[in-house]
Structures are given as C-alpha cells and as structure tokens.
Amino acid sequence: MCVEQAQRLMMAIMLGIIMGLAASGMTTLAFILQLFMIIMLIVWATTNFCPSTAMLKKILPPCDYSKQDS
Secondary structure, three states, X not given: OOHHHHHHHHHHHHHHHHHHHHHOOOHHHHHHHHHHHHHHHHHHHHHXXXXXXXXXXXXXXXXXXXXXXX
C-alpha cells in the first residue's frame, strides 16, 4: 500500500466513524469531527499540503503512477 491509498483509506474510515457517531446520537462530536475533516480538505485543496500524507510519507512509499501507466 502506498501513501495516497492509505490516506484515502483513512479518510473513508474517518467518515464511517463520523456517520456512526451521528447515527448513535452523538451529533456534537460528529459535527466537530466533520468540521475538522472539511477544514483539512480545504487546506489540502488550496495549499496542496496534507498533514496526514506528510506523516504517512515517513513510513510508506509514494504511489508512482507514472511507472504504472507505461
């Protein structure tokens, strides 16, 4: 598994946890976590920097899509 795949998997797991919290009635915590994810995605979109990807790069190899296409 490479960095980008691991980061997407972590986002999907986090969204699942948020949905579970909202369904179980913990809407305040779900709202706070969802707001955090939205802010992080906006930061990633505007600056092309994602803290989770930066940390994962220290333990996982990057996905090299250019080699897979050829």
